[in-house]
Amino acid sequence: MINQKNINNVLESWGNSKRELPPNNEVLKKQVMSSIPVEINKTAPHGRAPSLWFSYAFTAMAAVTLVVSYGNGEVSRNFAVSAGSSVSLPTEVALEESYDVDNQNQNEEYYSAKTVRQDSAGETVASGFGMTSTPAPAPDMYIYESMRQTPPVSDLREFIKINYNATLRTRHVADLIGRTEVVVRGFGGRVDSLNSSDKWGHVSFVVPKSKFDAFREEITSMVGSRFVVEQTNSQNLLGTKQSIEANQKQIDTTLVQLKSDRAQVVKNHNQNISLYQTRISSINLEITTLQIEYKQATPTRQAEIIRRINEMQVEIGNIENEIINENSSYNSRISRLDSQIKSYGEASKEVRAQDNNLTEDVATVTGTISFARINLWEMLDTYVPGPFLAWILLALALIAYLWHRKYAVAW
Amino acid sequence: MPISKDNLPLLWDTITPKLYGYLVNTLKDRVLAEDILQTTWLKAIQDLPRFESRAGASFSSWLFAIAINECKQHWRKSGREIPFDPILHDRGETDSATSDKILVEQILSLLSEDNREIIRLHYIAGLSTGEVAKVLKINPVTARVRMYRAMNLARTLLKNQQS
Numbered sequence: 001m002i003n004q005k006n007i008n009n010v011l012e013s014w015g016n017s018k019r020e021l022p023p024n025n026e027v028l029k030k031q032v033m034s035s036i037p038v039e040i041n042k043t044a045p046h047g048r049a050p051s052l053w054f055s056y057a058f059t060a061m062a063a064v065t066l067v068v069s070y071g072n073g074e075v076s077r078n079f080a081v082s083a084g085s086s087v088s089l090p091t092e093v094a095l096e097e098s099y100d101v102d103n104q105n106q107n108e109e110y111y112s113a114k115t116v117r118q119d120s121a122g123e124t125v126a127s128g129f130g131m132t133s134t135p136a137p138a139p140d141m142y143i144y145e146s147m148r149q150t151p152p153v154s155d156l157r158e159f160i161k162i163n164y165n166a167t168l169r170t171r172h173v174a175d176l177i178g179r180t181e182v183v184v185r186g187f188g189g190r191v192d193s194l195n196s197s198d199k200w201g202h203v204s205f206v207v208p209k210s211k212f213d214a215f216r217e218e219i220t221s222m223v224g225s226r227f228v229v230e231q232t233n234s235q236n237l238l239g240t241k242q243s244i245e246a247n248q249k250q251i252d253t254t255l256v257q258l259k260s261d262r263a264q265v266v267k268n269h270n271q272n273i274s275l276y277q278t279r280i281s282s283i284n285l286e287i288t289t290l291q292i293e294y295k296q297a298t299p300t301r302q303a304e305i306i307r308r309i310n311e312m313q314v315e316i317g318n319i320e321n322e323i324i325n326e327n328s329s330y331n332s333r334i335s336r337l338d339s340q341i342k343s344y345g346e347a348s349k350e351v352r353a354q355d356n357n358l359t360e361d362v363a364t365v366t367g368t369i370s371f372a373r374i375n376l377w378e379m380l381d382t383y384v385p386g387p388f389l390a391w392i393l394l395a396l397a398l399i400a401y402l403w404h405r406k407y408a409v410a411w
Numbered sequence: 412m413p414i415s416k417d418n419l420p421l422l423w424d425t426i427t428p429k430l431y432g433y434l435v436n437t438l439k440d441r442v443l444a445e446d447i448l449q450t451t452w453l454k455a456i457q458d459l460p461r462f463e464s465r466a467g468a469s470f471s472s473w474l475f476a477i478a479i480n481e482c483k484q485h486w487r488k489s490g491r492e493i494p495f496d497p498i499l500h501d502r503g504e505t506d507s508a509t510s511d512k513i514l515v516e517q518i519l520s521l522l523s524e525d526n527r528e529i530i531r532l533h534y535i536a537g538l539s540t541g542e543v544a545k546v547l548k549i550n551p552v553t554a555r556v557r558m559y560r561a562m563n564l565a566r567t568l569l570k571n572q573q574s
């Protein structure tokens with residue numbers, strides 16, 4: 001049976017059979033030996049192959065770098081949103097609670113509208129009839145849902161307000177800020193604020209919602225996708241819309257009531273004056289009749305006539321005083337009602353303006369774009385997975401290993 | 412032992428048969444083998460200081476490495492490497508060929524050139540597997556694997572021959 005040892009023996013004997021001296025061995029030997037230099041023992045400076053320890057050391061350092069970086073949480077490629085670019089919701093300016101209209105006794109000529117409101121300091125200010133009843137001026141900002149109850153689920157309307165923030169890292173901060181300005185305006189938007197320096201930049205803007213997607217694409221295409229961090233916040237302003245609608249309804253109801261009250265006051269006044277006038281007329285007629293009778297009356301009768309005429313004149317005086325009082329009261333009531341109607345009219349306009357503002361706000365996207373300068377190291381670190389330093393150390397380890405092999409394996 | 416003018420002739424006598432036998436088996440041309448033998452030795456003597464600066468190196472394996480480089484240069488210049496043909500070449504063995512030698516030639520003809528090189532360096536030149544790896548600038552594990560495959564093939568051929 002042929003085994004390994006036999007094969008080995010066969011090959012060894014074959015190898016031995018191949019060994020031979022060349023035919024011109026002596027000649028060749030002489031030629032070669034004659035070429036031996038005199039100072040054959042001079043050796044080149046002794047050098048050693050570089051140790052593998054360099055390679056081990058760099059590899060160990062790379063491993064430590066990797067462990068440390070992943071142990072501390074992976075280095076975020078999502079750069080933190082810079083200061084000033086955080087989402088900023090509009091702040092609340094004033095809270096108006098619901099109006100409470102007291103419908104007083106119908107016999108009274110006017111209603112009183114009692115309102116309770118809070119100013120921005122949180123103090124409660126009561127304004128009743130006779131005081132300044134003008135509602136607080138409608139702020140440009142809104143009463144936000146956080147201060148109101150959640151809208152009922154049955155109302156499925158959406159009034160989405162979008163706020164967009166982006167941070168771009170680039171080596172050309174000033175250039176990009178200029179381009180951003182142009183882009184915002186090109187999409188029909190508005191630049192609200194702009195800060196620029198060599199290393200940092202900040203742009204606040206408003207753009208139409210209908211063009212937001214295209215705008216966003218344009219902005220993010222200015223730098224590579226690895227150098228952009230975006231944040232989009234959406235909020236349904238349905239609660240605000242409902243609040244505005246409730247206010248509007250309340251104001252409209254109150255206005256109708258006030259106008260009705262006014263009409264009633266005018267009617268009552270006219271009726272009263274008419275009554276007074278009628279009475280005066282009837283008294284005057286009676287006086288005239290008595291005066292005619294006086295000419296042919298007996299002295300006794302004349303005395304009675306005179307007494308009666310005097311009584312009636314006093315009565316006329318009383319009625320005239322009542323008329324004066326009635327007019328005075330009427331004027332006072334009418335002016336108060338007119339003042340209230342005017343105030344509520346203005347409040348209605350303001351609420352409508354709020355509604356328009358809400359509609360415009362929902363139709364636009366506000367936001368900020370921040371710019372930060374990036375250096376070459378950070379750029380490379382962004383492209384390679386894991387910490388860049390680890391890759392450099394691994395490369396050094398590989399170079400050290402190849403260097404060692406070049407000198408150690410050669411002979 | 413440091414190389415000196417006194418022990419070089421001894422080295423010649425020891426190494427040259429292996430080196431010449433290897434070159435003949437590789438180049439298939441005795442005249443060419445002589446030329447390269449001479450060139451190899453002259454280069455070795457010329458670069459002797461470089462050899463002595465390397466610790467742990469074997470003069471024999473260093474010499475064979477020079478010889479292999481010279482062969483490669485020759486093939487580059489001539490444009491081709493002569494394929495192995497046990498019938499056409501190795502004329503010196505024709506008269507004294509035994510069945511074992513014929514078998515070995517058959518084995519070699521079935522091997523790749525890389526594996527044939529390892530067989531020649533190990534059995535003709537008498538180099539160890541580690542020295543063969545250094546000469547061929549390959550991993551010692553690779554050299555052992557190639558040797559193992561060659562030996563396996565040889566065993567298979569022998570089994571077939573016997574059966």
